[in-house]
Amino acid sequence: MASPSPDTQVFNTIEVLHGRQPMPRGSFLDHLPAAKWALFVAIWGSDARTYLKGEELPLRPKDTNMYIVLGGCVVQERFPFGTKIARFRGVGQVLGEAKLIEPRSSVRTVCLATTWVLPCDTRRVNLLLAQDHEAERALLRSLEDRNRSDERIYATTNRSPLARVSALLHHLATIAGTRDPADPSGPTTIVGPRQRDLAEALLLGQSTVESAVATLRQKQLVDSRYRQFVVSDLAALRALVTSQS
Known part of the structure; x- marks a missing residue:
């Protein structure tokens, strides 16, 4: 089960929630304007949760939240044609964004360490993105940056x-x-x-x-x-x- 609140001994919660901690370049929270992040915190900040190493985030077909990683690290696993494809995700990145267009989508997401996330109801996120093009643009830019990063890291099989x-x-x-x-x-x-x-x-x-x-x-x-x-x-x-x- 998720713990009821962030562990302040593990994460710098005040700096993160107030938008004062620099986020990894290219991540959603790097692209998102500070004022827009304050809106996310106002809506969902009280729902922030920590998950322990080895726990899975609720990203199954019946779950309705997507997540923003505020601290820690996860691995996401897919199994196309019986082949395991694993990708690491970290601070500032969005998890479960596919639920914005296909609510029953799922991806196995396992915490590799104690991980602090902000769960966001996808229906409300869709409404927010439809009304706020800066937030929508930040999400799209972060997903494009993530795709390019994945190509450089995981797909360059010709390198040593x-x-x-x-x-x-x-x-x-x-x-x-x-x-x-x-x-x-x-x-x-x-x-x-x-x-x-x-x-x-x-x-x-x-x-x-x-x-x-x-x-x-x-x-x-x-x-x-x-x-x-x-x-x-x-x-x-x-x-x-x-x-x-």
Whole structure:
């Protein structure tokens, strides 16, 4: 079951709900004007909930909400033609947007760590979007940015495994990573995904991903722990991704 309210020890709830925390570039909350975010908070802010690691968000055919991720990380899984397609989603992104046009749509969405979300009734969201073209534009732009990001991260099968794993870890650090508030230039911690999760998302063998992570560890760019990756230098990891292009 979802907890009744956000865990203020895990997430900076005040900054997020007041629109003062920067959101990952290209996300819905990055595109959405501050005044429009205040409207979402006024309507649905009291319904914000946290889900624990391993819990599924209610995005089944009979559910009526879509969600905005305010903290944490999830993996969404689809199974076309018996093939598992996994995509990671993080802060500022929308989940279950297909329900805006097909209410009975569903997607298996599993929290990889404690995850804070804002549930929004799709019928009311549709009314809001029909009346507010800035919010509608923000959603459309975020979905286009997400599609382009997915192409760069998951579909570039011609790149080396090291480049692909590095790009995915950089992406995860950007959309779900956290830093010690006392050391904003310090390492970025990604909580939740395992090396097996990376392998499934990239359609690579687990041993291939383990080898790539070992290389990143040798370069002192990434440290891997149980359900946790620590990126010591985000800029250097991005430079490595670029050099491998």
